[in-house]
Amino acid sequence: MSGRGPDVVVIGAGIIGAAGAWFATRAGLRVTVLDRGPLAGGTSGRGEGNLLVSDKEPGPELDLALLSRRVWREDLGEHAGLWEFDEKGGLVVAATDASAAGLAELTRRQRAAGVDAVDVGADELPAYEPQLAPGLRGGAFYPGDAQVQPMLAVAHLLRLARDGGAEVRTGVEVTGLLRDGDRVTGVRTDRGDIPAGNVVNAAGPWAGSVAELAGVRLPVLPRRGFVLVTEPLPPTVRHKVYAAEYVGDVASADAALQTSPVVESTESGTVLIGSSRERVGFDGSLSLPALKRLAANAVALFPALAGVRALRAYHGFRPYCPDHLPVIGPDPRAPGLWHAGGHEGAGIGLAAGTGLLLAQALTGATPALGLAPFAPERFDEGDPAP
Amino acid sequence: MNERPFDLAVVGAGPAGLAAAVAAGESGLRVALVDAGPRPGGQFWRHAEGADGAGHHDWETFASLRSRLRRLTAGTRVRHLPLHQVWAVDRAGDAPFTLRLTPAFDGATDEVTPAVRARAIALCTGGYDRQLPVPGWTLPGVMAAGGVQALLKGSGTVAGRRAVVAGTGPFLLPVATGLAAAGAEVAAVVEAARPADWLRRPLGAAAVPGKAVEGAGYAAALLRHRVPYLTRSAVTRVHGGDEVTAVTVERVDGSGRVVPGRTRRLAVDLVAFGWGFTPSLELVVALGAGTERGADGSLVATVDRARRATVPGVYVAGEATGVGGAAKAVAEGELAGLTAAVDAGRPAPTKRGRRLAARIARAERFAEAMHAAHPVPERWTEWLTEATVLCRCEEVTVGAVERAREDLGAGDPRTAKLLARPGMGWCQGRVCGFATAALLAAGAGRAVTAEDLRALGKRPLAAPVTLGELAALPEPPDPPDFPDPDTA
Ligand SMILES: Cc1cc2nc3c(=O)[nH]c(=O)nc-3n(C[C@H](O)[C@H](O)[C@H](O)COP(=O)(O)OP(=O)(O)OC[C@H]3O[C@@H](n4cnc5c(N)ncnc54)[C@H](O)[C@@H]3O)c2cc1C
Ligand SMILES: Cc1cc2nc3c(=O)[nH]c(=O)nc-3n(C[C@H](O)[C@H](O)[C@H](O)COP(=O)(O)OP(=O)(O)OC[C@H]3O[C@@H](n4cnc5c(N)ncnc54)[C@H](O)[C@@H]3O)c2cc1C
Numbered sequence: 001m002s003g004r005g006p007d008v009v010v011i012g013a014g015i016i017g018a019a020g021a022w023f024a025t026r027a028g029l030r031v032t033v034l035d036r037g038p039l040a041g042g043t044s045g046r047g048e049g050n051l052l053v054s055d056k057e058p059g060p061e062l063d064l065a066l067l068s069r070r071v072w073r074e075d076l077g078e079h080a081g082l083w084e085f086d087e088k089g090g091l092v093v094a095a096t097d098a099s100a101a102g103l104a105e106l107t108r109r110q111r112a113a114g115v116d117a118v119d120v121g122a123d124e125l126p127a128y129e130p131q132l133a134p135g136l137r138g139g140a141f142y143p144g145d146a147q148v149q150p151m152l153a154v155a156h157l158l159r160l161a162r163d164g165g166a167e168v169r170t171g172v173e174v175t176g177l178l179r180d181g182d183r184v185t186g187v188r189t190d191r192g193d194i195p196a197g198n199v200v201n202a203a204g205p206w207a208g209s210v211a212e213l214a215g216v217r218l219p220v221l222p223r224r225g226f227v228l229v230t231e232p233l234p235p236t237v238r239h240k241v242y243a244a245e246y247v248g249d250v251a252s253a254d255a256a257l258q259t260s261p262v263v264e265s266t267e268s269g270t271v272l273i274g275s276s277r278e279r280v281g282f283d284g285s286l287s288l289p290a291l292k293r294l295a296a297n298a299v300a301l302f303p304a305l306a307g308v309r310a311l312r313a314y315h316g317f318r319p320y321c322p323d324h325l326p327v328i329g330p331d332p333r334a335p336g337l338w339h340a341g342g343h344e345g346a347g348i349g350l351a352a353g354t355g356l357l358l359a360q361a362l363t364g365a366t367p368a369l370g371l372a373p374f375a376p377e378r379f380d381e382g383d384p385a386p
Numbered sequence: 387m388n389e390r391p392f393d394l395a396v397v398g399a400g401p402a403g404l405a406a407a408v409a410a411g412e413s414g415l416r417v418a419l420v421d422a423g424p425r426p427g428g429q430f431w432r433h434a435e436g437a438d439g440a441g442h443h444d445w446e447t448f449a450s451l452r453s454r455l456r457r458l459t460a461g462t463r464v465r466h467l468p469l470h471q472v473w474a475v476d477r478a479g480d481a482p483f484t485l486r487l488t489p490a491f492d493g494a495t496d497e498v499t500p501a502v503r504a505r506a507i508a509l510c511t512g513g514y515d516r517q518l519p520v521p522g523w524t525l526p527g528v529m530a531a532g533g534v535q536a537l538l539k540g541s542g543t544v545a546g547r548r549a550v551v552a553g554t555g556p557f558l559l560p561v562a563t564g565l566a567a568a569g570a571e572v573a574a575v576v577e578a579a580r581p582a583d584w585l586r587r588p589l590g591a592a593a594v595p596g597k598a599v600e601g602a603g604y605a606a607a608l609l610r611h612r613v614p615y616l617t618r619s620a621v622t623r624v625h626g627g628d629e630v631t632a633v634t635v636e637r638v639d640g641s642g643r644v645v646p647g648r649t650r651r652l653a654v655d656l657v658a659f660g661w662g663f664t665p666s667l668e669l670v671v672a673l674g675a676g677t678e679r680g681a682d683g684s685l686v687a688t689v690d691r692a693r694r695a696t697v698p699g700v701y702v703a704g705e706a707t708g709v710g711g712a713a714k715a716v717a718e719g720e721l722a723g724l725t726a727a728v729d730a731g732r733p734a735p736t737k738r739g740r741r742l743a744a745r746i747a748r749a750e751r752f753a754e755a756m757h758a759a760h761p762v763p764e765r766w767t768e769w770l771t772e773a774t775v776l777c778r779c780e781e782v783t784v785g786a787v788e789r790a791r792e793d794l795g796a797g798d799p800r801t802a803k804l805l806a807r808p809g810m811g812w813c814q815g816r817v818c819g820f821a822t823a824a825l826l827a828a829g830a831g832r833a834v835t836a837e838d839l840r841a842l843g844k845r846p847l848a849a850p851v852t853l854g855e856l857a858a859l860p861e862p863p864d865p866p867d868f869p870d871p872d873t874a
Contacts, residue, residue, distance in 0.1 A: 295856035306854035
């Protein structure tokens with residue numbers, strides 16, 4: 001690799017860039033991470049930290065989720081306390097007989113794919129969540145659903161990388177790529193050029209613009225989500241609780257506002273209710289319809305929340321690809337350029353596996369999962385409808 | 387909701403909002419005046435039901451504004467909505483603004499109006515006490531000076547028996563004399579600056595004779611009550627077990643650095659800290675209007691000479707554009723009301739507008755001189771220890787924020803908030819925001835920037851609102867796709 005500059009420049013100090021930087025450092029590469037803002041200043045500081053296996057259909061994303069779960073627990077297990085890793089479990093509830101039947105069918109297929117999923121009868125729901133609304137038709141419990149505090153995860157992964165010799169520079173914007181013919185040989189920034197053996201585009205919902213700097217198309221787009229935070233309460237919600245209908249939403253291509261409640265308590269006693277899904281570009285204005293839906297859905301699940309006050313609402317922009325799968329791997333259209341992004345509403349959870357796969361591929365090792373479903377160039381022909 | 391939109395919605399019925407609503411109403415606009423308080427008056431003219439103005443300054447101005455407001459509300463020109471808090475303002479394209487309202491507190495009012503619509507909006511939301519933590523400041527018995535005064539004015543409650551009033555600025559004086567007049571013993575007024583300086587400035591107090599007279603009145607009252615007035619001094623530590631029993635007062639230099647060897651201890655059961663005010667900018671920021679650092683170092687709304695914010699149809703007056711006393715707020719409010727009327731096509735009272743603008747400019751020079759003489763001491767963060775609580779809602783210590791900065795790279799307030807949680811609790815950083823920004827800037831060896839303050843001032847929900855109220859919002863038309871279990 002290049003004698004000058006680092007082996008790898010990572011563009012983006014979000015969770016994906018941070019995980020990639022740490023695993024690449026661990027693999028012996030010299031890494032520099034750049035971000036135009038502060039660390040975790042993009043999507044990773046504006047979402048939640050669910051590591052869900054429950055919401056995924058069998059397929060490449062579930063495979064990545066299961067790998068990630070293992071990496072969070074094993075490779076990163078000794079640091080779990082730093083980012084408040086907590087396997088609190090997820091409870092999915094169904095409000096109609098039809099969705100209960102659909103859920104049972106999903107858990108059957110998930111179990112076949114290696115997910116730990118327990119079917120829960122309507123009468124057993126109160127034992128899991130005493131405050132749940134009456135009249136629900138059934139559910140499923142996922143002991144493997146966990147969470148991390150995403151900002152702490154970013155900050156500590158970057159600190160670990162720094163301790164291993166990586167350099168992390170915030171307030172540095174990548175404005176161009178250095179080229180040698182087709183090959184990408186480094187980055188141009190507002191603070192000067194940095195030659196590098198490889199460049200990893202981990203720019204979250206802005207990854208498309210970074211790809212453009214190389215003249216390649218990467219259809220990563222923003223999908224807005226709002227989260228509501230309540231005042232601190234005595235324990236009301238024990239697990240991550242959401243409606244079975246959420247699983248349908250995640251895979252939806254509908255641009256309109258969609259919401260299903262994911263309701264959970266945090267350590268400080270607040271209840272987080274998230275999150276809505278809208279494709280409105282980078283529009284940052286407060287959406288009352290989104291808040292209405294979040295609140296209405298949460299109150300429908302936990303009627304006691306009706307009198308509870310929301311203190312805060314915030315939003316972020318999930319980076320998503322038209323087929324709802326991330327991009328991970330080298331870009332054959334611009335050798336030397338790699339992409340890691342487009343994880344939509346699951347990037348925190350999927351970061352651990354993504355970072356590991358990226359480091360394996362960068363060092364020429366065989367990745368723990370085949371990267372073909374995540375190939376960055378897969379959108380070039382026969383673009384699936386967005 | 388289907389009512390015809392108002393021409394102007396005024397948020398806040400303090401000196402600025404009252405004047406704005408009256409001026410706009412008398413110019414022929416239909417006005418909605420929304421205020422969290424039970425009675426008009428805001429902070430300055432906060433009063434108990436039936437109060438006659440005793441102990442209030444400039445009560446005649448208030449009485450006159452109030453009776454003009456009553457005339458307007460008796461007709462259909464102005465609708466006054468007390469005990470309502472605006473928690474959000476939204477607007478679709480060029481449609482009128484919709485102000486979303488919630489009761490000011492649980493059960494505040496039986497007749498809740500959930501929303502009002504208006505073509506323009508005047509934000510006269512005032513401010514709240516700016517607080518600087520010191521070791522021991524979370525003990526019961528430590529209060530913000532404005533809070534102490536609000537209790538006195540609102541219900542005649544004296545918050546302690548032996549008090550110290552500490553901080554900086556002329557506002558310490560009415561709090562001290564108010565406490566003394568209400569029967570408390572005031573052990574000292576502790577002023578970080580040396581205020582004799584600014585009364586002598588040619589463009590300062592001299593330009594606003596009324597203010598100087600008011601200042602002299604307070605000085606006489608302090609003398610009468612034998613209250614020591616300590617300058618270049620600060621309360622750097624509060625002592626006590628379950629509640630306050632004493633404070634440490636130290637001499638400080640012009641930068642706030644402690645001058646060793648001049649320490650004294652005062653036994654008190656009440657500490658009133660007054661470090662100036664922080665404007666309430668939630669709605670300004672939510673509407674996308676510009677902000678900047680004001681003369682006193684807090685974030686303020688950016689306005690033109692006629693009180694227009696940087697977003698069309700939005701006006702800002704009073705404390706929200708910078709702290710400068712009630713008279714300034716009244717003039718700004720009136721001008722904002724007139725500008726809104728002119729912008730809505732009413733005949734322009736140019737002469738009056740010019741006179742108001744000149745009066746405001748004068749008051750601004752006065753305020754600038756005052757703030758320059760009473761800065762937040764640059765080195766106040768040196769009074770802190772690792773263990774000092776910075777954010778009381780989330781019990782975040784100074785040490786925790788410094789570790790986030792040093793070990794994790796949280797160099798800016800937003801990142802520090804995400805990593806160490808200051809400002810995440812009930813008050814959403816209203817109390818600790820300024821202090822957090824100052825601590826991080828000091829740690830990085832730089833000055834606080836407007837960007838630092840903006841990052842902590844963003845609160846899309848301007849006030850807490852219940853999930854039930856959110857769920858009852860009219861939009862969107864299609865219901866959640868599972869049945870409501872209450873009726874299922
Ligand atoms: C409301 C909401 C809830 C969510 N909940 C969850 C959840 O519960 N569980 C979960 O797993 N995921 C969740 N997500 C999704 C998750 O947050 C994202 O998938 C993840 O944060 C994406 O991380 P990233 O590193 O790819 O992008 P980002 O965190 O956005 O990082 C990209 C970085 O690149 C930088 N950058 C961009 N362009 C440049 C440039 N030219 N030069 C330098 N730097 C640049 C940006 O400043 C940014 O910091 C949620 C998202 C939202 C919005
Ligand atoms: C606690 C306190 C005490 C003070 N005491 C003195 C004094 O003794 N002498 C002196 O010269 N100056 C004093 N000042 C400064 C003086 O009050 C101001 O200069 C003046 O009151 C500013 O007037 P205003 O109209 O801008 O704001 P305010 O008088 O603060 O009025 C703002 C009004 O807006 C309402 N409001 C704010 N947000 C919302 C919302 N979202 N929805 C509905 N209503 C809302 C508030 O309830 C309040 O009634 C004090 C300030 C404070 C904060």
